[in-house]
Amino acid sequence: AQSVTQLDSQVPVFEEAPVELRCNYSSSVSVYLFWYVQYPNQGLQLLLKYLSGSTLVKSINGFEAEFNKSQTSFHLRKPSVHISDTAEYFCALDTGRRALTFGSGTRLQVQP
Amino acid sequence: AAGVIQSPRHLIKEKRETATLKCYPIPRHDTVYWYQQGPGQDPQFLISFYEKMQSDKGSIPDRFSAQQFSDYHSELNMSSLELGDSALYFCASSLEGNNEQFFGPGTRLTVL
Numbered sequence: 001a002q003s004v005t006q007l008d009s010q011v012p013v014f015e016e017a018p019v020e021l022r023c024n025y026s027s028s029v030s031v032y033l034f035w036y037v038q039y040p041n042q043g044l045q046l047l048l049k050y051l052s053g054s055t056l057v058k059s060i061n062g063f064e065a066e067f068n069k070s071q072t073s074f075h076l077r078k079p080s081v082h083i084s085d086t087a088e089y090f091c092a093l094d095t096g097r098r099a100l101t102f103g104s105g106t107r108l109q110v111q112p
Numbered sequence: 113a114a115g116v117i118q119s120p121r122h123l124i125k126e127k128r129e130t131a132t133l134k135c136y137p138i139p140r141h142d143t144v145y146w147y148q149q150g151p152g153q154d155p156q157f158l159i160s161f162y163e164k165m166q167s168d169k170g171s172i173p174d175r176f177s178a179q180q181f182s183d184y185h186s187e188l189n190m191s192s193l194e195l196g197d198s199a200l201y202f203c204a205s206s207l208e209g210n211n212e213q214f215f216g217p218g219t220r221l222t223v224l
Contacts, residue, residue: 032211043202044155044215051211090154094211098143099168102154 002027004091006103014111015083021076021106023065023091032094033074035065038105039087047089050074086110114138116216118203124222125193133188133219137205143167144186145213146178147202155202161186162208193223 007022025031035047048059055067065076074091091103117136125131137144143162147155148171157170161180172178175193180186190197200220204213 036215043217044204046212046214049212097168098206098211098213099145099157099160099170100147100155100213101157104154 002095002101004103006091006106008106010107012109016080018079019081021089023074025072025093029095034092035076036090037087081110083110116205118216118219122220129193131190133201135186135203137184141205141207143206145204146188149200195223198223
């Protein structure tokens with residue numbers, strides 16, 4: 001069975017500071033990895049994904065994540081956060097079954 | 113661009129009643145997934161359909177059933193509702209062969 005672990009349930013950070021949201025996974029087979037963002041009372045939006053190729057993937061709003069197979073990690077980073085980045089962030093994996101397995105989520109709280 | 117449509121957006125039911133949630137995938141998407149997100153929890157995969165056939169099954173209770181119709185929309189039928197069924201129910205769709213799932217806004221079910 002596969003699993004996703006998000007080590008931090010909440011991450012408070014000041015505006016314009018850098019942030020890293022950690023995600024580790026466990027799987028006996030190859031995986032595809034995703035980060036989804038959920039704003040209050042809204043659905044899940046895909047932030048970025050790793051399917052194959054370059055291990056560093058980037059989103060259009062400044063987030064990036066690096067797939068590290070040896071450390072089984074897919075940490076999400078942003079060099080400078082904005083108030084509008086306040087949301088719940090979910091790391092998820094797909095082993096090819098197409099059913100996503102989600103982590104427990106990390107609430108990013110950006111303070112002015 | 114068209115997104116995944118879910119209806120209703122909010123639903124209030126009494127214990128032991130039944131509920132039907134509907135999902136309309138993005139045009140040309142042939143695969144539909146259902147997820148359940150309890151309060152403060154991560155989304156849990158329930159069931160998926162590809163070309164109107166069940167393709168995978170997760171932690172879906174026996175009281176729940178689902179199907180995908182010829183126009184690719186899907187319905188999740190929930191019977192003998194329990195208080196613990198109160199949750200946000202997400203539908204997602206994708207194109208077969210594409211690992212990216214697009215999520216709808218969710219249906220918030222409250223069981224009283």
